[in-house]
Structure formats: C-alpha cells, structure tokens
Amino acid sequence: MKLIYEKSQAGRRASALPRYENLPAAPGIPAELRRSEPPRLPEVPEFELVRHFTELSTRNFGVDTGFYPLGSCTMKYNPRINERLAALPGFARMHPLQEEGGAQGALELMWRLQEILAEVTGLDAVSLQPAAGSQGELTGLLLVRAYFAARGEGDQRRKVVIPDTAHGTNPASVTMAGFELTHVQTDARGNIDVDDLRGKVDEQTAALMLTNPSTLGLFDENIEEIERIFHGAGALMYYDGANLNAVCGISRPGDMGFDVVHINLHKTFSQPHGGGGPGGGPIAVRDILEPFLPVPAVVKREDGGFGLDFDRPETIGKVRGFTGPFGVFVRSYAFLRMWGPRLREMSEAAVLNANYVLARLKETYDLPFDRLCMHEFVLSARTMKREHGCTALDVAKRLMDYGFHPPTVYFPLIVPEALMIEPTETEAKETLDAFCDAMIAIAREAAEKPEVLKDAPHRRPVRRLDEVRAAKNQIVKFGFEPAQEPIEA
C-alpha cells in the first residue's frame, strides 16, 4: 500500500480555514526566524485522507477484530460508551488551566477515581499524574528515594531488589531513578526464591519491586514472608500493578504489604490501547509516602468543593504536565462505575478463562510451572523446538493465519521459547475453545509440516517481515527522492 506522501499532489488540500475580514496583515517575522522551505506534508483532498487511513486500519488487528491474548497487556473489551463520554465537550474541550471554580466536574471525577483506586489497592493516597505504568514506576521509586532522604537514609539505601521474572521497565526504572539493581531468583514453584532473597536484603536495600501475580501468572505463595523480610529490614515494597486484573476485590496490594503501587489504567480498567497508547499509570501509596506525592494533588475541600493543592512542601515535584491524562481517567472511571463492587467478578472471570485455556493446552505445550495460574500463564515451545525445529515465534506467526493475535513471546526471560497467554475476562468460551483448537492444530502442523509454521503468516497483508534488515538499513522516514520508486505492497 502506498504511503500518504506517495499519494500527495501539489495543490490539493483537505482543509479550508476561516477567513476573517478586515484584520491587520500578519506582522512580519524576522527573516532568520521565518520558515525557509515548507515542510513536505501530504497534499490530499479530504476524501483521500479518509480512504487512506480507513485502508490502513483494515491492515491492523485490534481486540474489536478478534482474540488478542497478548500476555501482560490485558487486552480486554473497551466499552464504547467510554469513547462517547470522553468526547463530551465538557471534558474534551476543557482547558487544564481553567480556574478551579470552572472545573468542578473534572476535579470531582478525578477525586472519585482516586477514592476508588485507594479502595481497590488497599492503600491510603493516590496520585493520578503518571502517564503510564513505567512513569508510575519511576514516580514510585522517586517517592521511595524522597522517603529515605527525609529519614536521612538517602545515601545508605541505594539498592532495589527485582526478581528475574520482572518486566523490562522495572530494571530500566531503577536505573533512571538512580538506584542500583539487586537480582533475585525464581524458585521451582515460580515464586521468588526466599532463600536467595534473604541474603540480599539489608540496610542498604531501599525497596523490592514485584509484580504479583508475577509475569509467570503465578501468585507468590510466600508473599507474607517476603513482606516480613523487607519491612523487617526497613525497606519498602513496590507493587507493579500490571497484573492487577487477577485480584481486584480478591486481594489488595496494600493488604499484601506493599507501600507503593502503580496501576495500569489501560490494562485493568480498560483504556483502548490505541496501537501503543495512551495509558495511565496512577500510583497509590501508604500514608507514610503521601507527603512526597506529585503536585498538584486533587483534593476535596471542607466546603465540599474540589481543588488542586500545590502546597506540599515535601513533594517530589511534578512528573507530567497538569494533572495527568484526564481523558484516560474519564474512561476508567466510567468503567469502574459500571462494575462497582462486582469488580471481583471481573477478576474471577479473568482467572477462570486463563485456567481453562491452560488446562486445555498443557498437554500440548510445555508448562514450566505446573500450578493453577492467575489471569495469565506462560507455556513453552521448548520441546517443539527441539523435536520439530519450530519456535515460539513460528507458533505466533502461524496463529495469525487462524485469525488470532499471537500471545506475548520470549517473555518472561527465564522461560525459554515462552508463550505468555492472557485471555482476559471478556472472552467467551467459544473463542477460547477456537484458540485452543488452533494452538493444538499448530502443534500437530509443527510435527507434520513444520514449513507451514516457518513460512507463516500466509493470510496477512504482508508475509513475515525482515526485522534485521530494518535495523541495518534504518529507513525511518519517507525519502521523497524521486529515485525511491514507490514499492507496491
């Protein structure tokens, strides 16, 4: 398919702009600041624009298209009412610097969302400001830093403990927050290896960063012991909330002993993922950390009104513009109101769905940790690779031909040939069955005609793409040169 730039023709345009009568001429701009060459933006009529992007969309697969069991991403249904709500002029056309008195609805919504998140996480205070999970992580770690600095332990507590199953954002955040990493291993049941851990936590430890259930989809059975080890050493506990979908209304991070949590609104509380974002990464904290939260805080005032509080002397500062991605809050708040206390059913269904798929597939693929799973689980194609030469990636590509989005592959790193499957609660049994049937059929194909997997996908708009070549050639924008003849896809 052509690029929009390849459809461009000088003189066409999709926009008409208002013309105001009797205005002063545009004042001159000093020559050295004036645009010299116009940017080569596309020149197309409005119709071509609509057709181009409509066609692009048909070359993409979303949860609205079909099953999307991308582990760790919680690709659930995104209720359409949320889009209608976020588009209300009272939200969409609201300026973030509007005076408090003219922003009571927006502030109330944020305050109510904070209250709900505090109840769901079992913690005391919430800041909605971080833009996504990783920014939440970084913010959380800066809170830890500020906390120890305030206690005079800032120079001493430099280490953050992370299990080897951790998501890549966790170690990256640790570095960016200026901490040092301590790795801890996973035991034979998929829990943190508590013996390994014990030797690694001491008075230099600032915090643990843990996803629970872990990225293996397993709830850490020793969570109470872990809590004793960290809090016993005067360290704090950070909860990566990416997997919160497993435990809403069932078990709360605060009750597990965690002191800081980030919540991925775009996972657990259903924000359409938009091809990569936006997201929302609010953090919830225990009272001891509240003084350090980002400013402004959204507060309810004595008189029942809502406001922004900038007066937090111990704050770490601002971590994002304004008060966070408000449109995301609108959607998640609506989602949460439609669930209310029934939220537990959401997590129960997520866990039931995952265990059902696990039960149906564990005879066919390797299961590294033979336990019941939570909302997701990790299989391995290790045996398939050894016996038939087909890898997890081949399975993933072949699934496309069956009309499914592949699971997450090659993560977590401790499982070779990993296939990380998260069905979410919103899928029907029929869909799960069709997926399991496909996975089983693919395993059979791997044995009988492995080249079907190796050559997959066969039924997508493109065949398998060469990622190595892309990294080598580094073509990261359109060339415009007439030489570069448009290649017809």
Place this chain on the structure above:
Amino acid sequence: MKLIYEKSQAGRRASALPRYENLPAAPGIPAELRRSEPPRLPEVPEFELVRHFTELSTRNFGVDTGFYPLGSCTMKYNPRINERLAALPGFARMHPLQEEGGAQGALELMWRLQEILAEVTGLDAVSLQPAAGSQGELTGLLLVRAYFAARGEGDQRRKVVIPDTAHGTNPASVTMAGFELTHVQTDARGNIDVDDLRGKVDEQTAALMLTNPSTLGLFDENIEEIERIFHGAGALMYYDGANLNAVCGISRPGDMGFDVVHINLHKTFSQPHGGGGPGGGPIAVRDILEPFLPVPAVVKREDGGFGLDFDRPETIGKVRGFTGPFGVFVRSYAFLRMWGPRLREMSEAAVLNANYVLARLKETYDLPFDRLCMHEFVLSARTMKREHGCTALDVAKRLMDYGFHPPTVYFPLIVPEALMIEPTETEAKETLDAFCDAMIAIAREAAEKPEVLKDAPHRRPVRRLDEVRAAKNQIVKFGFEPAQEPIEA
C-alpha cells in the same frame, strides 16, 4: 460468517438497565395482551456485539473503501463533519413536537435550507418533508393532481408523460398517484423524441416527468421546445432531481421551465447512503403550486422568528411524519454551506470527471450516443457479449476483483448490456485512471480468457451468489431450528 443468532447463548446479554428504587410494581397486563413467548433476540455480551458488526462491516464496500461509480446514485464523499454535527445533542436529542419557541435552531436550519434549495433549483417554494426521491415524486404528482383539481381539470388531466429512459420510480409513482402513463421515445441523439412527443401531449396531459440530464447522462438539447409543448398544452413539468449534480449553479430546473422538482439530498448534497438509506427528497415548486404543499410549512415570521404553519387550506396534507428527516437536513445544509456559491465548481468537476472516463473508455466499450456527457454516461457491453460471451454483469463482477464497486448495470433499459458510470466530482484523476485501466484490462480478459470474468468475483468474501435460488427458496429470516446447521461461509 455466522449470524448473530448463531452466536447467541442463553443467559448472555449486552445491556444493563437502570434500576430505580422504591417504585410501584409494574402493573399487571391483561393476560390476553401479555407477551406469551419471548422473542428470540440474540443473547450476546457487548464485546461480541461489537466484534460481530465490525466484522460484518469488513465484508462491505462503501465509498470510504474505494471508488463507487454506481450510475444514478452520486456516490460522492460524505464529509465527516456532517456526522459530528448531526450528533450534536441540540439536534439528535430534539423532540419533533417541541414547542416552536424551543425549536428555533432547528426551524431556522430548515428554513435556510429551503432558501438555498429554492435558489439552486430556481423555484419559489420548498417543502422538505418527503423522505426520499420516490416519495418526493409521489408528493410532486399529488401536487399536480391538486392543482388541476383546484382548476376543475382534475378528471380531465389523467396522463403523465414519461420517456423510456426514466427511472423505475417514475412510472411506479405515476401509478401510485392515480395517473396513467404515456410513454415517449428517445431519439437518435439521446434526447426525447420531440416528434413522438408532440402527438402525445394534449389537454388530457397533466404533466411530463423528466430527468435532465437524463439517465443516459445527456442534457436534453430540445428542452426549450419540450417546455413549449407542455406549457402550451396547459400541462405541468416535473423534474426528477436525481441528476442535479450535473448542473448546480449552471442551469436550474426552474429556468428550464419545470414547475416541480424533487431533490435527492442523499445524492447531490451528500448524505451517507447507509447501505440503502436514509435519504431526503425535498420538493421545490413554482408559486402556482405552493398552496398545495404539505403541512406544516416551515416559515419565517414577521418578527424574525421561525415557525410551523399548519394553516394551508389547499394543502395535499402530510406525506411523512413531522417535518421530514431532519438529520439529513443537517448534513446537507452543512454541505451546502461549505460550498456556497462555489457549488458550480462541484458540478463542473463532476462533469469533467465523467467526460474524462468516457473519453478513456469509449474506444473499448460501445457508446450508444456519441456525445459529450454530463455527470455520468452509459456504455454498452453489447459487442463484448456478441464476440466473447461476456455480459455487463460479468464486467461488473470482475471489476470487484480490481477493487472497484461496479457501475449500475442494465439500466437505463433502452441500452442493452448497459454500464452506467458516475464518477462524481470527489474522485482524483489517479483513481479514474486506475478504474479506466481496469475496465480496459477486463475487456482484454474478455477476449483472452473470458472464464475469468464469468467466474468473477474471485477476491470477495463470497463468490458469485445465486439470486435465482434465493427467489425460489425464499429464506428471508433465520430458521432457529436446530436442524438448520449453521453453514460456515
């Protein structure tokens, strides 16, 4: 693909409804009026609903998908702003029985649209009430009836003259309005055969119904003479506005002598066609017919306010609920405001596009009337059929494989193997060229490998469908019987 009923499972649902506390119990309904068996509506969760209809949409082709040169249908770009406007609560949630004082915006919009349509058609008064072109026709003919009745000529003037190129709705409307049909032939240049006509118009003639340009895409060169004949005989002239896209700002039906015009808002003034509708079929009339227009009339009052006038003693009555399809008016009004007096450019581009495609194709296909065309033109596959056995239908089906919607086929009836092509003004030259290339390639295929046409389409979600079987078997709803196993498409 499964039907939504085949995806249904008892106990699932997409809706939650409000629960109000402390209401009286629903009062009993007399047993004989109470629903006995619930309707077997689909039972699916909201997610399944979205996926089902999303998938259905991907099996459909709209102008947003690609070129759609369906003759007589004016499949132009539908500006997206119009959808945003029609959805404004002040329009979408407006009750049609709202008191005038609370409906000034809606009434003003309709009044302004009437004014624009009067100017564009060159006539004196407009009623927006008819729901579509055919209802406009019927309304227009009832006006003619009422006019002659008022003059005491009601019993005498029973005949309506229609050329053999007329759209099927014209004769059908004539019958439904209680008139009798007089057919008139087309001459060698594609005009009405004036000699034939002369003998058929007399004091029994109520009206002519004419599309101009005609369904052949040709402007009747003798329109002045025709006008003299009808008005000379005391008859009226009805203009089928389906082809108004050819002449906006260039020539007006009123100036051609027509007394009644219907306008297809969904054609000329860009209403998305919605898979078959909705449309809008306002009628514009000369002052002599105004007293008979449907009630209520939308009027501007002395004080500058707008209102509904029911007090029209000679009215034919109401032809549709309320004041017509208001949401359609919103879109067409917006469209017209974005064109303003530049509307002429719209028609010019439509005519230029059509003539360009005609010029490129007339060597390859038969051209029954070798003239410049207006906004559309009719080719014939007669030679192709004779020489290679491929019909207009085969060409149509094969075009699908090239990614184009076929033209209208087998209409108008006077052209054998007709292919009626209307590109509209909104298409780019590249698109027209690609279409012409495809048409020429298909003609070559017809000569070289006709079975490729006969077996077409090859690249649609279904192969060629058996319409005869459908008419014979008459399965017009889902059977629900467990016997009727879902057939997988």
Place this chain on the structure above:
Amino acid sequence: MTHPFLALTDSDRREMLATIGVASVDELFRDLPTAVRLGRELELEPALSEQETFEHLAALAGQNADASRELSFLGAGVYDHYVPAVVDTILQRGELLTAYTPYQPEMSQGVLQAIFEYQTAICELTGMDVSNASGYDGTSVAVDACYVAKHSTGRTKVVVTEATNPQVRQVVKTFAAGFGLEIVEAPHRDGVTDLDEVERAAADAAAVIFQQPNFFGCLEPAPELCARANDAGALPIAHVDLVSLGVLEAPGNYGAALALGEGQAAGNFPSFGGPHYGFLAAREQFIRRMPGRIVGETVDTAGDRGYVLTLQTREQHIRREKATSNITTNQTLLALGGLVYFTWLGPQGLRELGEICLSLGAYAKQRLAEAGFEQVFADRPTFKEFAVRVGRNAREVVAAARERGVHPGHALGRDYEGMDDVLLVAVTERRTPDEIDRLAEVLAEVAR
C-alpha cells in the same frame, strides 16, 4: 484554493481536457441552450470552512431545547429512550455508513447479512413471517400496508381507528387519494376503540388499522379487534411499538395480518423527527405484495452461504408501473441501528425495559394523581404514556412549565376535540423518579 471536497489540480484539469478533446470546462456544457443557463453566480452566502460550519451549526443546535437541556415528557410517537453507544459505533463504520443499496451482493455481504438479521428480529418481535428491509417511517409503512391490503382484497376502503397516531391517519389520507382508497375512521370510547363500530366499518373494508398501545398509551383489545376485522374479510393491521413487545403480545399471536410501526424508539435518536425507520412485517402469504427491499439467503458458486436482495420482481426497477411500491432509497442505516439495539437489549433486556416503563408509568400516574391531576382514561392499562387533564389549556400549561425547565408532554387539543386541557405524558426508562416528582411539582405550580 482547491476545495477540500475536490481532488483536481490545475494540471489534472489540463490533462483531462486534452484527453477529452475540449479546450475548457465550459465547452463540456455546450449542449445546454443559452436560455436555460443561469449565467450568474448562485446567490448564496460565501463558502464556509469546516470550523465556521461547525460553529454556525453548533450555535443553531444551541437554540434548541433538546432533552439534554430540558426535562421532557414528550412522546406521541417519538421517544427519548436511551441509545447505547454501540449503536453509533457500528453505524459510523465507513463501510456500512457510506455504502448504498446492495445491488451487487458480493460487495455488500455486510449490509445484506445485517438486513437478514434485522428481518429476523422484526419477525421475532412481531410474530410475523416476513419483514422488509425498512420503510421511511411509521406513517409511510401504514400507507404501504393500505396498498398491500387494497391489492390483496380488491376492496377500496380502509378503516383506521381514531386512536391511531393522528399523523399516521393524515399521511394515509394524503396518499389514499392516489390509490383510489377511501379512509374511514373508527371512533374510540373511553380511550379504546369501539369494537362494534369497527365491526360495522370493516364490513367491506380492505383493512383495519389500529395501534397498540394506542395513541393515548392505552392497551387496545387487540385480539378482539383482529377477530372482528378477520371476520369481515378485512386485514387486521397492527401499528405497534417495538419497545413494548417484551411485555405486550406479538401481533402475529393475536391474529394480525400485518404488523408495522415506527422504529425510532428502538435504537434511533429523536432527531427532530428523523431519519428513523419504519418497519413492516407480514404473514407469509403477503410476501409477493411487500413493498421495498427483502433480503434472502442463498449460496455462492462454491456452495457457501450468502445473502442477496430477493423477490426483486416486486420492485419498481423491474416491475415499474406495476410495482408494489415506488420505494427505493429506504432507511437501512436506521434499521441497522434497530438491529444493534435489539442485539444489545436481548430478550431479557427487552422485557426488563418494558417493565421499567410500566413501573415508571404507574409511578407517574400516582404522583400526578396525588398532585390532583385526573387521568383521562383512568381504568385503562397503559404502556409508556397516558393522557391527563391539566385543568386549563394544555398548550398554555406547556409554555408555563417550559419556563421552569420542564416540557410536560404533548397537548392533544389540536388532534382530538374536547381535549384542549389534555396532555399526553410519556415516561421512558430515562425519566427517573426524581424527574417525575419534578413533573408533578411543576404541573401543580402551572396548572390548577
């Protein structure tokens, strides 16, 4: 500046004119006699940009007291039911929104299957065998039914009950003239149709059209009405509210020959009267007399299931002056809205919705009674709306109540003699008990 809705650049134009072999665009219009040319610019206001158009129309919209701005109890054929977001989501899919009539089925399986599913839903709701793909609205389908009845029975009179929506009666009368049909009205007694009068009128009639629930919201003795019509050889035609059919019997189960009505309540916004969809369903025997599109199931050359427009020999493009109707463009998109709506509701939701309307209606009657307002037809069971006396001219009451932000209902005086002081009050699931309390309060203030 090239208009955003055009794609032609100057160089495109030059090349195209050269290919055509003319020197200018003007020359393309050479067949037009000078006398019929406009020869001046259209006298219209200057072209607006999208932004200006938006502002202008938003300003017009802002002058309307829609249901988001005023507490409204208006009904009388168009209702403020909640339209779920999924309806718009689907209807705004470009592939459906911007397609036309599925003449070419291989291009249009999406719309065709959707219509087939719609037809199924309408048949299930009404208890009928066949449904068309939609008519214009609740008035035009009644006209269509008259045409069917005339041709099936050979009779030239149609009875319409007085308790049928006045607009339906008016439109039927308008077109009856063309059809050569005489329309007679059968009066109501205390809010429901007088059976004996119907029986009398039906004697030589092609059809009896009645509404259930009727225009006053009252439940008609529908089975008995149908029986009397059937006995007289007239087709009983039920004009029904789809939303009622979770709690009210399907017309097919009480003897109606055709069932039809206005679909707006089920999945369309009020939109100041349109576009909406009219639905039209019938018993099997009428299938060849049905107006409009019908979709049928078939197979393709590979034997796979697919859908096509069927029985097209009924239609104007084939049968021309002998067609069952002149309709072509219809209301498919709105009917699709209906299908999505009923898929959303499901059978459970539909029943609950009916029950909520019944409960809220009962609550409203009770609150208005407490506020001293007498129901006009107190003994009749009603659905969704009811008529109430407000003790002074109802139009004045409306005007006064609107000043307090409440549109208390539709004044019946224009359409029914002796009802100048009557309001028709509609209560959908969107009206909360608090809002009903407010209605009672405001009416108590402005009427007396």
Place this chain on the structure above:
Amino acid sequence: MTHPFLALTDSDRREMLATIGVASVDELFRDLPTAVRLGRELELEPALSEQETFEHLAALAGQNADASRELSFLGAGVYDHYVPAVVDTILQRGELLTAYTPYQPEMSQGVLQAIFEYQTAICELTGMDVSNASGYDGTSVAVDACYVAKHSTGRTKVVVTEATNPQVRQVVKTFAAGFGLEIVEAPHRDGVTDLDEVERAAADAAAVIFQQPNFFGCLEPAPELCARANDAGALPIAHVDLVSLGVLEAPGNYGAALALGEGQAAGNFPSFGGPHYGFLAAREQFIRRMPGRIVGETVDTAGDRGYVLTLQTREQHIRREKATSNITTNQTLLALGGLVYFTWLGPQGLRELGEICLSLGAYAKQRLAEAGFEQVFADRPTFKEFAVRVGRNAREVVAAARERGVHPGHALGRDYEGMDDVLLVAVTERRTPDEIDRLAEVLAEVAR
C-alpha cells in the same frame, strides 16, 4: 444478571471448572494466603448501567466551563485549535483504537505505516532526521532529551531557559534527581533569553533547552541560541510548537540537535491536560540514543515493502537496566491524531493557519492596547500568545471576567516573580475578531 462485559454463562462456568479440574472458582485462588485476601466486598457504590453512567458523567461534564461554554483565551501550552472531524473518525476505527504496540508487525501494518508516516511528518516539520513514535507529553520528552544529552556528552548539567514552560522545567527537575543531573535556569531579559547568560551557563553543560516561541509567546533568537550552545559543546534542544512551523523556521535549519515539544495543539483536544502526545526528533547521530518506539521500513519474505519496530535494542524489554528509557506504552493514538491533522492541513494549510494566528494576535494586541492594556514585552514579535498587564492581580481579573463569560488568559504570577498583574493571552484561529473585541470590552470592565 450476567455483566454485559462478561460472556460466561453458568453452564460455561461449570464446563470450564470441570475441564480445569476444580470444584469452584474460589479454588482457583487457593495459592493466596488467607491473610492477604480481602474477605469482604469492595466498598464501592453499586454498579451502574450504561445509561446511568452516561447521565452521571454528563452531569460532571456539565459542571466544567469548557471552551464551548466560556469564551476562553487560555493557552500556556494547551490550545483551543480546531480539531477537524476526520481526526476522530480515524481514531475511532476499532482496528486502530483497540490494538496495542505492534510487536507483531504482520498484524499491525496499519499502525506501523501510520507511525512511519508520522515520523516523516515530524521530521519534515522540525527539519530533523529521526523521530520516535511519541512520548507522553511536552514535559516528558524534555526529560528524555536530558537523558540523551547526558549520555551523548558525558556532562551532568542541563541549562533550561527561564522562558521555557514552567511545567517543563518542573518535570525536568523532578527526574533530574534520578539521572544525577543538575538543572540550571538561564534568565530572560525583556521576554527573550539572555544570550550571554546562556553562553556562560552552557560552558560545561550537556544541553541547553529553550522554547520557541517561548512561554511568553515571544520569538527567541533561536539561531544565535543554538550557536552559543553548540560552541560550548552543549546540545541545543528546541522545544517548539508544531503549529508554528508553517511560519517559523524548522529547528533543524537553525542548528538544534534535538527538537521536541507538546503535540496537543496539532490534532488533540485540550481534554483537561491529556492524553496528548509529546514529539521528539533528533539529528541522525542520536538515533541509537532515542527513547521509545521507532518504526523502520523493511521487506517481507516476498520482497514487498512493510514496516516494523526497529532498533529495539535501545529499549527496556531488550536492554533492561541499560535501556535509553523505561518507556513502553506511549501516545501512539494521539500521535496518529497529529498525523491526520497534518494530512488535513497540508503545507498550505499549515502556513495559512500560522498567518491567521499572527493576524489575530496582532488584532488582539491592538484592541487591548486601545483598551489601555500595556503589553509586557512590547517590542517582541510573538506567535499565538502574548503577555499583557492588567493593572491589578491577574487571578482576580480572571475571576471577575469569568463572571462575564470570558476566561481572559492565564495568570503568570504563580510562575514568574513580579508578574502578579500579568495575563498570558492566547489567540488561536478559533477566536474570531468579535470575540477578541469582547475580550477587550470585558477586560476594560473588570481591570483598570
């Protein structure tokens, strides 16, 4: 009642539990120690239906004085530009809206090609060689740039001009702590950055971040600023407004090493501050230090062109603690909104838009001057906004003007000393001359 967001029926559950081999859903949670279980219902308000949710949130929205309800001259980083309808149309396509990061390129050519097109647009606008797929917002991309600069130069100080958006400065400071970076501010003199101060501060700095037009709307001597930074071996980083780049020079053409900023003005609604997109573009040499997603062109096994995420070895999921950033979820959908917006505008439209903003700005300055309000930096050319003295506390002026339906701008007192009486007034193409007249009138009434 089964929740509308779930699909599992009771019989589904039974079968699934049987397949799993457990007796109940509770048993699935057997790994959770009792002590960490909640053991009670969540204390949340009862679940709402869609309709109730709509009414509740619409009521909240109704309490906000958004730009459709109040005449607003607020800017300061977020602007009320017109967002054409095509943006929403495209962004609401389910295939794009509900997809995630295109890890599997064969499933995601739509998003990947769109990002590639977006990267091209950003490079064209800024005059840079490489753009990422988006950052969170205009603050976070500045943080990203600090990280790039630190690692490219090995220096540990970053200069930010005082005339850069205060929020950008605050956020940079927050994260600088973790990065081990010192942030110093270079003051402005009369509304533009003091070049000598910058030169002094840049001596051992990794980067100099400045904003063009700056926070006061004034045009900085950007080429000279870049030159001074470059001379000192510090990377010049330009924080720019995409909408200005039809009339203002591309940062790539005046020596900037990186160009970045807040994308909201171009294609996103204000939305009370987000979600929006931050854009980040750089010269080629920084490509391996760029944070976030980058899409590259490649071919498939059949040799056909396609797009993939590329240079992933920069990223956290591969490089973990050594990654160029921890970002993963980003703002792709909003960036896509930007792409659609720039496709809509085209180069012509972008220039015209810039000129309209310039003209309207000049008109606003003139009208306010006539009304007696003095510009703070009178001699400086400005784009889109300017600072004006209102003669009394600007926050009070805002409050008073709002009572007359006008939000006259952003009060600068909180962020700049000595500016308690200064308002920052933004004028986009959506503000008509009449509205500007109204601003002058209201300010004259409430200030003095």
